[in-house]
Amino acid sequence: MSAQAEVDTQDDRTTVATVCLGGCSGCHMEFLNVDHGLIDLVEEVDIVASHMIVDEKGVPEADVGIAEGVVTNEENVEVAEELRENCDTVVAWGDCAALRGIMSLRNYQDRDEMLEATFAEKADDESEVPFGDDEGVPELLEDARPLDEYIDVDVYVPGCPPDAEVMKESLEALARGETPEIEGDKLQYD
Amino acid sequence: MSKATQSEAETGVTLEIDGQEVQARDGQTILEAAKEADIDIPTLCEHANLSNVGACRMCLVEVDGERNETACTTAAQDGMEISVETDELWTHRRTMLEMMFADQNHYCMYCEMEGDCELEDMFNRAGLDSSRVPLEYPDIEPDASNEYITMDLDRCISCGRCVRTCDEIVGNGTLNFGNRGRETTIVVDDDVSLGESSCVSCGSCVQACPTGALYSPLSAYKGRERNCEVETTTCSECSVGCELDVYTNSGRIVKIEGNEDGPADGQLCEMGRFELLADGRERLVEPQVDGETVSLEDAIDRASATLAGANGVNAFASDRLPTETLEAFSEALAAYDASLEIPGAERATLESEVLSALEAELDVETADLLVDSLHDLEDSDTLVVYDTGIVESHPVVASYVRRAANGETTLVTIDDGEDRLERFADHSIELAAPAATVTEQVTDVFEGGTEALADGTVEDIVDVSLQLSGDATFVLGPAVEDAETMVDIFGLAATSDNEVLSLGPGRNSAVANVPTDDLETDADVAYLLAADDRDDDLDRSIELAREADTAIVHATRASALTEIADVVIPALDWFEREGTIVDADGEDRAIERVLDPRGEIDSDRELLADLQEVAA
Numbered sequence A: 001m002s003a004q005a006e007v008d009t010q011d012d013r014t015t016v017a018t019v020c021l022g023g024c025s026g027c028h029m030e031f032l033n034v035d036h037g038l039i040d041l042v043e044e045v046d047i048v049a050s051h052m053i054v055d056e057k058g059v060p061e062a063d064v065g066i067a068e069g070v071v072t073n074e075e076n077v078e079v080a081e082e083l084r085e086n087c088d089t090v091v092a093w094g095d096c097a098a099l100r101g102i103m104s105l106r107n108y109q110d111r112d113e114m115l116e117a118t119f120a121e122k123a124d125d126e127s128e129v130p131f132g133d134d135e136g137v138p139e140l141l142e143d144a145r146p147l148d149e150y151i152d153v154d155v156y157v158p159g160c161p162p163d164a165e166v167m168k169e170s171l172e173a174l175a176r177g178e179t180p181e182i183e184g185d186k187l188q189y190d
Numbered sequence B: 001m002s003k004a005t006q007s008e009a010e011t012g013v014t015l016e017i018d019g020q021e022v023q024a025r026d027g028q029t030i031l032e033a034a035k036e037a038d039i040d041i042p043t044l045c046e047h048a049n050l051s052n053v054g055a056c057r058m059c060l061v062e063v064d065g066e067r068n069e070t071a072c073t074t075a076a077q078d079g080m081e082i083s084v085e086t087d088e089l090w091t092h093r094r095t096m097l098e099m100m101f102a103d104q105n106h107y108c109m110y111c112e113m114e115g116d117c118e119l120e121d122m123f124n125r126a127g128l129d130s131s132r133v134p135l136e137y138p139d140i141e142p143d144a145s146n147e148y149i150t151m152d153l154d155r156c157i158s159c160g161r162c163v164r165t166c167d168e169i170v171g172n173g174t175l176n177f178g179n180r181g182r183e184t185t186i187v188v189d190d191d192v193s194l195g196e197s198s199c200v201s202c203g204s205c206v207q208a209c210p211t212g213a214l215y216s217p218l219s220a221y222k223g224r225e226r227n228c229e230v231e232t233t234t235c236s237e238c239s240v241g242c243e244l245d246v247y248t249n250s251g252r253i254v255k256i257e258g259n260e261d262g263p264a265d266g267q268l269c270e271m272g273r274f275e276l277l278a279d280g281r282e283r284l285v286e287p288q289v290d291g292e293t294v295s296l297e298d299a300i301d302r303a304s305a306t307l308a309g310a311n312g313v314n315a316f317a318s319d320r321l322p323t324e325t326l327e328a329f330s331e332a333l334a335a336y337d338a339s340l341e342i343p344g345a346e347r348a349t350l351e352s353e354v355l356s357a358l359e360a361e362l363d364v365e366t367a368d369l370l371v372d373s374l375h376d377l378e379d380s381d382t383l384v385v386y387d388t389g390i391v392e393s394h395p396v397v398a399s400y401v402r403r404a405a406n407g408e409t410t411l412v413t414i415d416d417g418e419d420r421l422e423r424f425a426d427h428s429i430e431l432a433a434p435a436a437t438v439t440e441q442v443t444d445v446f447e448g449g450t451e452a453l454a455d456g457t458v459e460d461i462v463d464v465s466l467q468l469s470g471d472a473t474f475v476l477g478p479a480v481e482d483a484e485t486m487v488d489i490f491g492l493a494a495t496s497d498n499e500v501l502s503l504g505p506g507r508n509s510a511v512a513n514v515p516t517d518d519l520e521t522d523a524d525v526a527y528l529l530a531a532d533d534r535d536d537d538l539d540r541s542i543e544l545a546r547e548a549d550t551a552i553v554h555a556t557r558a559s560a561l562t563e564i565a566d567v568v569i570p571a572l573d574w575f576e577r578e579g580t581i582v583d584a585d586g587e588d589r590a591i592e593r594v595l596d597p598r599g600e601i602d603s604d605r606e607l608l609a610d611l612q613e614v615a616a
Helices: A002-009 A026-032 A037-044 A074-086 A094-099 A102-108 A111-120 A164-175 B003-011 B030-036 B087-103 B118-126 B161-169 B204-208 B270-275 B296-308 B323-334 B345-362 B375-379 B395-406 B434-448 B459-467 B483-495 B509-513 B535-547 B604-615
Strands: A014-020 A045-049 A062-068 A071-073 A087-093 A140-145 A155-157 B012-017 B020-025 B060-063 B067-070 B081-083 B175-178 B185-188 B229-234 B243-249 B252-258 B313-317 B339-341 B382-386 B410-415 B427-430 B472-476 B499-502 B525-531 B550-555 B567-570 B579-582 B588-591
Touching: A014 A026, A014 A074, A014 A164, A026 A062, A026 A164, A037 A045, A037 A164, A045 A062, A062 A074, A062 A094, A062 A164, A071 A074, A074 A087, A074 A140, A087 A094, A087 A164, A094 A102, A094 A155, A102 A140, A111 A140, A155 A164, B012 B030, B020 B030, B060 B087, B087 B118, B161 B175, B161 B204, B161 B395, B204 B252, B229 B588, B252 B270, B296 B525, B296 B550, B296 B567, B296 B604, B313 B323, B313 B535, B323 B339, B323 B509, B323 B579, B323 B604, B345 B483, B345 B509, B375 B395, B375 B472, B382 B395, B395 B410, B472 B483, B483 B499, B509 B579, B525 B535, B535 B550
Parallel strands: A014 A045, A014 A062, A062 A087, A087 A155, B012 B081, B313 B339, B313 B525, B382 B410, B382 B472, B410 B427, B472 B499, B525 B550, B550 B567
Antiparallel strands: A071 A140, B012 B020, B060 B067, B060 B081, B175 B185, B229 B243, B243 B252, B579 B588
16 A cells, blocks of 8 residues: 555645634534535645544644634633644634634623532532542633634634635635635624 | 706715715715715714714715715715725724724624624624724623613614614603713613613614614514515504504514604604514404304304394494495494494594584685694694693604704693603693683784783793794694584684694594494494404403493404404404505505415405395
C-alpha cells in the first residue's frame, strides 16, 4: 500500500479542527446538513477534529480552528486557548460563540443559586452540586461570555445555528486562503 | 417657461443624493426627499405619522462632503450633495448598532419579532457579526401586567417611537423617557407597571415598536408578518369605522394592525386590535335543536315552525352585522310578524329625525353639520364633549380629542358622572342634564355675544360660552338619548356654522333605516341574531331569551345565551362576514371577508332568506 502512503504524505488539504464549548452541538448538527456537499468539501479540507465526525478528543494543530458555543466553564477557557494556540485562523460558529447566544441567559441568575436549583434541588436527597477540587467536573465561570472575550477571533459566522450552506461556503473560502464574506441574508441571528 | 412651472421651480429645491439628482419641496427633509425618489436611507426611529427626532443615528448622511447630519431632521436645501452609502457612514451606523446590541439583551433566536424585526434587518445591512463593545447583560424584568401588551425592555433601543406614538397619535402620554444618558429607559407614567398605568391598551405602541420590546402575547409566535396575507376590512366594534389590516397565515389570524395610510393614522383601540382576537369562546359549527345536533335544514324548519306558531315574536339583531344582513333579518322576521330591536337604532332614528327637521327648519345640509374627518377635531378652536363615555365606547375618537386638547384646542367636557377626560379638559362641567342647560345659555351667547351672560350665571357656563367664540366641534357621546338635547346641539351647530360628531351606542349607523319596533311584552318566542356579541349586547339577548318560552339563537360562539336556547343556528364570525357598514359620518364602509368560513354556514343572509322562504 505504498501508493496510499504517498497520497497521505502529499495531502495539502486545509486542516480543520472544530470544538464544542458551552453549546448545544446545534451548530455541529447543522454542519452535517451540508449533507452530500461534505463529500466535495473533504476534497479541500481535512477534518482532523470534530466530535460528531472524527474520534479525536484533543485540539490538534490545524489551519482552521472552529469553536461552537459560549465560554461558560474553566474547561471552555482552556480549550479556547488551546484552539487559538494550535490553529492559524479561529472561527466563531453560531450566536453563542460570536454574540453570546442563548446560553448566556444564565448570566441573569446567581451562579451558586442556579447550580443549587439545578443539581441539588431537582433530584433526590443524595444529590450534590458536582463541583469541587476532586470532582472532575470543570468549574462553572461566574458568567457565560462570547469567544472573543477570551481569545482573538478571526471570522464570525453568527446564527442559531448558521445555515449549513453558509458554513460550507465559509470553509471553502478559508481553504482557498480567502476571508469569507458573510453579509446580507447570510448573516443571521436566529 | 409657463408661469406655473416658474413658480414650481421657485418653491422647489434640487439636491443630489448618492449621485442621483433629486427634486424636493421647500421644507422637506432630506429623508422625505429621498423616499419620494425611492432612495433607501436606513432608519430605525423614524415612523409613519410621527415627528422626527434623529435619535437612532441610522439616517446619518454626509452633506457636501464636510459634515454628517441626520437625514430625518435636516431640511433639504438647494445644491446639497448628499452621500448615504459610504463605508465611513456604515462604520458609524455599525458602531451605533453594536452599542444598541451591547447595551440591552438582544436574543434574536427566541424573540417573537425575529424575522420581522427592523433592528435585526439593520444588523444584517450593517453586517454586524460580533460586538466590539463589551456586553452589559443588564437585569431587566419584562412587564406582563397588561393583558394584551407585554413590554420587554431587554429589546428596547430607546428609539422613542412608542413614546411619540402614545403622545402624538393616541394623545395619552402614558409612555415617557426616564433617566438620562446610558440609563435612559422607557417609563410608564411615573414608573408604574403598564397594568396599573393610564394606558388605554390601544396597542398603537406595539404597532410602532421596531423590535420586540413591545408585543402582544395574542400574536406572539403565531408567525412572521412577512409570511402573512393581509386583508383590509372595517372594524365593527363602534361607529368610527377604523380600517383593520388583518394578517393571516394558514387560515388563522396572526394579528390586527391599523392602516397607517388610513384615516386614523394606523390607530386602533383595545377592541379592534385585541378583543377581536381574544374571543376564546367555543365556535359553534353545528345547528342544534333541544341540545341535539341536527341538519341545518331541520334547524331552519324547526325555527320556522316555532316562529309561525308563536303568539308573538321578539327579534333582536347585533348591530355589528353588515347592513345587508340586518336588512335580510328585518325582512325574514317581518314574514313572521316579529317586533325587531337593534341596539343603537333608537338613537340613530331619533338623530335622523332631528336632522331632517333641522334641514327643513334652518335651511342647512346635514352633510355640512357632520364632521368629515377625525382630523377636523384637532383643527377646532374649541371641542365640547357631551358624555366622556366615548373614552370606552369610541376610544379612537377619544384619542383625537386628547390630541386636540394637548394642542391649541380648548376642551370642554360635560358629563353627569365621572369625567373620563378630566386630565385633558380645560373646563370640566358636571351636569345631570347636560346639554339642555348649557346650550340654552350658549345659544344666547351666539345670538347676543358674551354680553348676554352679563347678568351672571353659573361660572362654568360662562367659561364654555366664552370659549365658543371660534370654530367649535361638538362631540356627542352615546349617553345622549333625548331629542331635546339633540335639537339643541345640532341646532347650535347649525346656527353657529359649526360641526357635530355624533357617536351613538350603535355600531352600524345604517340601523336608522332598518324598521324597528318596541318589543312586545308578552311575546312567547324570541329570535336572537346575537352573532359574535359579548358583554352588554349579549346580556340583552339573554334577557330576551329568558322572557320568552322558546328562544331561537343565531350566534357565532357558545355562551350563556346558547345554553338556554331551544334552537341554535351557527352564524358567521366577524372575519367571515362581508357587506357594508355605515360609519358615524354616514359613509358606507366595506366589510371584507378575511377568512373563508370553515363551518357549514357560508352566508348569514342566505340562511335568513331560507327562513323567509319557509314562512311564505
